[in-house]
Amino acid sequence: MLSLPAAELGPDNPLPALRPRDDVHRVDDRDRAGMPDDMARQLGHAPLHSLLPVPVRDGYGRSRRPRGLDALVIENDRLRVTVLPGLGGRIASLVHLPTGRELLYRNPVFQPADFALNGAWFSGGIEWNIGATGHTTLSCAPLHAARVPAPDGGEMLRLWEWERLRDLPFQVDLWLPQGSDFLYAGVRIRNPHDRPVPAYWWSNTAVPEDRRVLAPAEEAWYFGYDSRLRRVPVPSYDGVDRTHPRNSPYAADWFYEVPDGRRRWIAAVDADGHGLVQTSTDGLRGRKLFVWGSGPGGRRWQEWLTAPGTGGYCEIQAGLARTQLEHVPLAAQGDVSWLEAYGPLDTPSVGEWADVVGAAERRLAAVLPRARVDEAYAAWRPYADTEPGTTLATGSGWGALEVLRAGLDLPGTPFPESTLGDAQEPWRQLLRTGALPEPDPGRPPGPTLVAPPWRDLLETAPATAHTEYHLGIAQWHAGDRAQAVRSWERALRRARVPWPALRCLAVADQEAGHHERAADRYADAFGALCREGHDDGGAWTPALAALGREALEALLRVRRAADARSVWQRLPAAVRRRGRFRLLLAELLLAEGRRTEARAVFDAGFEVADLREGSDDIGRAWARLTDEPLPGRYDFRMRPDTG
Structure with a gap:
């Protein structure tokens, strides 16, 4: 450890x-x-x-506290190696024992x-x-x-x-x-x-x-x-x-x-x-x-x-x-x-x-x-x-599922059925029965498999709303966007819970340049998701945060600040406190013409935990707000011409 x-x-x-x-x-x-x-x-x-x-x-x-990470140590009389199998097999440390020197940046x-x-x-x-x-x-x-x-x-x-x-x-x-x-x-x-x-x-x-x-x-x-x-x-x-x-x-x-x-x-x-x-x-x-x-x-x-x-x-x-x-x-x-x-x-x-x-x-x-x-x-x-x-x-069960599907023999790297888990279970049932089981109504839809053999199985499975949703994702991945949209439209007509298909259709609209229609669908999807469950830290929070972020960005893109404000107000309080959403709040305030309050968000300080490598999201928002130099705490510019 x-x-x-x-x-x-x-x-x-x-x-x-x-x-x-x-x-x-x-x-x-x-x-x-x-x-x-x-x-x-x-x-x-x-x-x-x-x-x-x-x-x-x-x-x-970005809140850190002392935790134990699973570690494996191998050593001889010259080196000690610490490996983190739960984090990609990362070698965290390589110590030269005779000199006591750490050879890596630890x-x-x-x-x-x-x-x-x-x-x-x-x-x-x-x-x-x-x-x-x-x-x-x-x-x-x-x-x-x-x-x-x-x-x-x-x-x-x-x-x-x-x-x-x-x-x-x-x-x-x-x-x-x-x-x-x-x-x-x-x-x-x-x-x-x-x-x-x-x-x-x-x-x-x-x-x-x-x-x-x-x-x-x-x-x-x-x-x-x-x-x-x-x-x-x-x-x-x-x-x-x-x-x-x-x-x-x-x-x-x-x-x-x-x-x-x-x-x-x-x-x-x-x-x-x-x-x-x-x-x-x-x-x-x-x-x-x-x-x-x-x-x-x-x-x-x-x-x-x-x-x-x-x-x-x-x-x-x-x-x-x-x-x-x-x-x-x-x-x-x-x-x-x-x-x-x-x-x-x-x-x-x-x-x-x-x-x-x-x-x-x-x-x-x-x-x-x-x-x-x-x-x-x-x-x-x-x-x-x-x-x-x-x-x-033990790693994931995805390798075991592929071995089960294709009957693979991989000497030295076994993927036993015992490693299959909840994420793989619907797909194992699709293999065995030819039908994708209905999802747990208390959770968002699970992950989709998109490789051609799985897409073929989805195409021949009974055409439920859930199956059409996953089939559309596999078709989208394959580059057949028109057919993906048709699958999601069929899913929407059949669905008791419409937000997953609505969100997919909103993405398709954005990719096709139909930003107003995408904003409509995002607003509808978020409203439908809120009717499913609006917790503050429970099973629905990740979906509310993810869809809320996309909906806010889509609505702000087409300058619909009032609709964006409605989405903001329905987000869980814990989500609104996150750094990513503090940045979105500043952008929303700017769209509403409330520059002083937007500046106050920056002055109070926030940390966007999931800031992307090479991103200039913060710099662009700051430049809309003021001509002042970007404060050091927000300066993540990786090239000279990033504003």
Whole structure:
């Protein structure tokens, strides 16, 4: 158990994620010219257009108190590794025992923020990102964990789950050979389908930012929050050495162009020559530095994600492609695997780039030869299929449902029926009976499965209002928007409870540019939801908050302040006190012409717990209110031109 000040994750958003979230990783088409062919091709390969079937996780707040987080510890005589299986398998700590040095940036708090593809994410440690460009939807989700035999006769800690955006099972095997200064991580992603699937992986390691980041490259692909991707020299760009994270004024990614045939590694080393190195077999091609920047927005984000007085951090990363903007085709019935190693590196960080990188490379070769990593990978690969022994943690039941549906055989990563839960039960009944059971009238509709086999089952199931609602979501995900609208209209005609279908139709109206009709439907949906249940902290609150927010935004967009005020007054008091809704109140007051009261909301202070990475919501509202500079407490700007 790891005890630290922690915010609660809270409930998931019960509304289906019909719209893609704001994408800060778009690439300007002008930058594609001159790219390597494989990079240009992979930049356009199967980008994510929807979060479905994954829910948005936005129920967390910013009130922290001491809590215990489930933790698993593995160690040898050289390293101690602390893993959080309930939070995406994050490695929270990697301590070098002979020196007592923490090799990672270890966050002293658990504070979710809106950086994952589906919302909740937290900073620090080593995270495993699978799915699509961005932080994985599993950032704050439980993984399965168990002990398995290791190639050296010891034990490995296996972590595994079913990634739902791409429907791919994966595993991470962690072990510490006796006497080794390096943690090994064997990773495998499998495609059990009869079609190619886009694959994505980046291992992200947080390290203190008072380091110099070293990698065997003389060029990098620079990506800022202006959507431009440029090839730039390393280490200096615009006359500044960017391998020192604090030298960049704004948040940015630096994807290093490691030459073919060169050993793949990246390190972060302090002024005294102590640090961490990550290396791998060649299958994990990319290496990257992420920096927050020295500007006020970057500093504010760092404060937001941790505790006051904590030193800043940067991230050194490793991935399947050159950049995180790419997705790699994974063949039908195929898999991809590699081995990573993490450990201490003592090497000079001061000096000319070529000299410093050369010295680091020689030191790495001395403490962990490249051949030893390849040998460890070859030794591990046969153990990847070994069935787990003692269960240490349990993930979701979604993998078990897919195994049940498709009869999959996945040696080494079992998804037993015993892991099926309430969320999967309606879909198991659909499999067995051909009919989707009626929902619990005391709760909002549950999650929807959208993959083609589930859509086929919904299309042949008896056409109840509940089935038509879910079928419309699956059709929307498939790109058949006209048919989705027809399904929701049929659901609305049959429904005793109309608000779920009304909300879906409102989203469809917005996407089609019919904003007045969308506002009407949002107002009707919210009114219908309020008639179902208007609690203050109970089962209906997440739905009231989610639908209330969307309704307020839709009504304010078409300047219907009176209708927006009506929605505001019907929200539970606890919801109105949240920072997101304090910001909406300021916008509502502005729409009503009550500028002094809107300014008072800002002056009183609020914190938008689910402020999105790259968002300028607060800045835009402030700019409508006054020409004064944006106060520091509200300044989260990640690029110079954000107002």
